[in-house]
Amino acid sequence: MATFTFKEGDKAVYPAHGVGEISAIETREISGSKQTFYIIKILDNGMTIMVPTNNVKSVGLREIIDEDQVDEVYEILGERDISVDNQTWNRRYREYMDKIKTGSVYEIAEVLRDLSLLKKNKELSFGERKLLDTARTLLIKELAIAQGMKELEILKKIDKIFKD
Numbered sequence: 001m002a003t004f005t006f007k008e009g010d011k012a013v014y015p016a017h018g019v020g021e022i023s024a025i026e027t028r029e030i031s032g033s034k035q036t037f038y039i040i041k042i043l044d045n046g047m048t049i050m051v052p053t054n055n056v057k058s059v060g061l062r063e064i065i066d067e068d069q070v071d072e073v074y075e076i077l078g079e080r081d082i083s084v085d086n087q088t089w090n091r092r093y094r095e096y097m098d099k100i101k102t103g104s105v106y107e108i109a110e111v112l113r114d115l116s117l118l119k120k121n122k123e124l125s126f127g128e129r130k131l132l133d134t135a136r137t138l139l140i141k142e143l144a145i146a147q148g149m150k151e152l153e154i155l156k157k158i159d160k161i162f163k164d
Helices: 053-059 067-078 089-102 105-121 126-147 151-161
Strands: 011-014 018-030 033-042 048-052
Touching: 011 033, 018 048, 018 126, 033 053, 048 053, 067 105, 067 126, 067 151, 089 105, 089 126, 105 126, 126 151
Parallel strands: none
Antiparallel strands: 011 018, 018 033, 033 048
């Protein structure tokens, strides 16, 4: 995975929080040493996060996906040849939470797909419903930006995938 250099105005994905915009790049003195930070405003909720520029990789900050990756995401969402295993809901919940925390668009797509398919066969737990919403929100925001489309259009596209 390459190290990214972001500039003000760039969009970036921060794991588990989603797409944010680099609103500033600031240098601050902390414990006697100067550090440079990306100041990121999360688009979905307005939260501001400071990420040391030398920690970008370790926190999983990454660029928005490109067109090829968008196609892969839709392929993952469309897969039906999977078994949503019969683990207890809390074990599933932990696994899905870990996937979301990776920040990987593919892992998030898998969570959305698995929970959407599971929902057709059984009632989801409260935690699973929340994870489903989180995965959907994270994915819709990034896909909309990556494709230059409105979020509502992406939502309709995703809903259509799971309609059958």
